[in-house]
Amino acid sequence: MRKLLDEGKLLLVAVPVLLWTLLPIYHLFVLSISNQESMLAGKLWPDKPTLQNFQIVFAQQHYYLHNFWRQMFNSFFIAVATGLITLFVATFAAFAIARLKVKGGRTIMNLALATYLIPAAFLAIPMYKAMGSYGLLNTQASLILAMVALASPYAIWVLKQASDKLPKELDEAAVMDGATSIQLFRLVYLPLMKPSMVVIGIYALLLAWNEYLYAFLLLSSEKAVPLAVGLGLFLSADDAPWNLLMAAGLLYAIPPAAIYYLFRKNMVGGLTSGAVKS
């Protein structure tokens, strides 16, 4: 009896929490399978659920969706490029700072941390101006560069912390055997760092996939923008076909959500050992 009461109290928490969490996601899903009428009537469940919205999205048969696949590919390309370049930049930097103890490494680390902590929204306009003077505006390179700059500080920091945990004796032993720095990096460091590098690669990839503000500032041509901005274009009309937007949005949301769930444990682990413990 007592146990049943406890269970009841827990349910009293669980039900509102789930309602609150799932409401907008449920709404997203319902609109994506609603026809125009059910959508405008605000039905909790459409009269005739339909997959037609997805067909229209796939076939790009709407003014706002003419570049859907192109933009999906752009999102993919920008995210993968950001992930790979961030990994390259951050792994090198973390190795130089943590293992080679390069001069000034500590300062660079703190400057990077400061960049990480200044909200990206406040760096957007200066970066936009700088891109203008580099002549890179409206090229995907500008967005990739910006995302690398935003992702690397946290990447370096997490990788540095992971590096600090590797036993020093490994390096010492390798150096005794005459290993050069680059051999140390390739043969000792990289194999041991692989798990952290996977997490960081995913972090940077998702950051770029999800980014809206920088994408919409730095790119303007509809063929060059990633899907996030493509979806935002729907906002320019008052009576936009929201059901199509939700169908496209669902397709855009599934890849990152799947990755989050696959790597959930690692993502939070990396953050707590890093971001918050002090």
Place this chain on the structure above:
Amino acid sequence: MSTATMTAPLAAPRDDASGFTRDRAMWGAIMLAPYVLVFAVMVVYPVAYGLWLGLNWNSYRALFADPIFFRTVVNTIIFLFVAVNLKFLIALGLSGFFVQQRPWIRIVLVLFILPWAVPSIPTILSFRVMLNPENGMLNQQLFQWFGIMEGPGWLTDPKLAFISSIFVHIWKSLPFWTLILITGRLAIAADLYEAASVDGANRWQQFRFITWPSLATLYVTSTMLSMIWTLGDFNSVYLLTGGGPGDLNHVLATLGIRYMRNNNLDLGIASIIVAMPLILPMVFVMVKRLSKGADA
């Protein structure tokens, strides 16, 4: 990897240590160079350029003369204070719920982190459509169930629209901070609670004397980090209401973009520079806190 494969291709042991030191300094510099380059090109130059553009005294005069600016500053402070504290109180409570050992609670947790896992654009736009006063699902349902003809203007009434933005922000960021506090709670040794309940401590006393002292540092650091990130939350405001109605609901993160879109770039830059006294002290404190943690 084994030591055998590691040593095999290497040269005979070197007796001079200075050779390695030189090699080390050289490679250290080479390997740090890509980031230094990114930092110079993407942070130092833009910031310097921004400061130089911000040297125009007239843009500050125009900024302070703009009533929207003051409204925005007040909005930002309210947004920060309400959103961060509310979020953390809920997260603190919910983390206590999620550490209960039940299989079904684990399933609830998996669903609970969805807002964190799903990108913000589709979900915030979903909120936006759902809260549409005329044909959004919420007001349509209010009409069907309670016969309310004209439901609240969730996005058209300035006050409600602001509150809606705060809720969307909390919706998006609550799972992450709850997860952080869950890991914090799980790190507390279970025998502390056992000993306490043997001594007859009630739930509140257990929280007051065991949970809270163990979580306090984590809670404070997280709150500060969350304050900085909340200050930079562009999406929850911009994608939900566009800062409207009547530009009354901007926060500092969206105000610069508003000026920029009105071809008033100087004002945009000025609004960012004016925000720095608010941001930089927090950044400074957090860098100290985090780099201290990195040494441990």
